Amino acid sequence: MMKGMCWFALLVAKAIAQDTDPGQIVATGYSFQPAGGSLAPGQIIAFLLSAFRNLPERPNPAPGPPWPTEWLGVSVWLNDVTPLPILYVEGAGAGKRQYVTIQVPYELTIEQGNESSAPFLAFKQRGSEVARMHFRVAAQQARIVTSIDYVSIQIPRVLRYWLFPCIFHANGEYVNDQSRAKPGEELTLWAVGLGYDPALPRPKTGVAATENLPVSIGLELKFGKYPQPSRIKRKADGTLPSVGLIAAHLLTGYSGIYEVRFRLPDKLPPGTPGCSDLDTDSGIGGASVGNNAMVVIGNELNKGEFTFDGAAFCVEE
Secondary structure, three states: OOOOOOOOOOOOOOOOOEOOOOOOEEEEOOOOEOOOOEEOOOOEEEEEEOOOOOOOOOOEEOOOOOOOOOEOOEEEEEOOOEEOOEEEEEOOOOOOOEEEEEEOOOOOOHHHHOOOOOOEEEEEEOOEEEEEEEOEEOOOOOEEOEHHHHOOOOOOOOOOOOOOEOEEOOOOOEOEOOEOEOOOOEEEEEEEOOOOOOOOOOOOOOOOOOOOOEOOOEEEEEEOOOOOOOOOOOOOOOOOOOOOEEEEEEOOOOOOOEEEEEEOOOOOOOOOOOHHHOOOOOOHHHOOOOOOEEEEEEEEEEOOEEEEEEEEEOEOO
């Protein structure tokens, strides 16, 4: 168990929807993406809506896992047939936005997403539908978890800032501006939206994983002055880049959370600036954002179809 756990009341996996009711489903995900995109089996994702009435304004994480399929009168249904796990509900006052976080069922298949009648989510309040959203299905929608994803459940003081990615040292402490990564060190990050291997047992939706089931994901490490994430592309032999990747698998004790372990090179590439040489910006929550390293996870699902996400941090020799 990691020290000072990074909780998931409002996980912000990036994605989603098309053909929404105007003005009802405002946005989704950490960056509040407008409607448009895909969902992956097992994905945990947050919705920003203006559809519900009289929701409690305080943060309301649901108990679990196992997560309930109705929380504070809110439920979300797949194709108006299957109720989905609810992780979090929050209102924001009259006429303002509400947040709802769900887990997409692992039982969702690519074939369902290719049917002439696209799958949809029906958002309900005390049994009455208030919004509906159609979507596409993708095998994966990679998203690295950051400390902002907790929203309602307190972040441990060791983290201090709410925009750092959930990257850990081997001792379970967070990597941040007070505890830099070192060359050759093994690190761990947490992610959502990585799906599952069809050749292995399918994970259970809304229930804590009991096995570290592996998943296929590419990983790249970038170094320099503020390196940026980019698409993970398959190599000529069809394999994914994996230099530094140790393992990627479901995290036991959680539902839909993945652990990715990777190792930094023993020496930084020539010309990589030191952490003290980088300009920093206090940013949101006072977070220092000077970085010389970027870990990128992702996959090339089909030709021209990519999913990837990156997390910045600083390596100090």
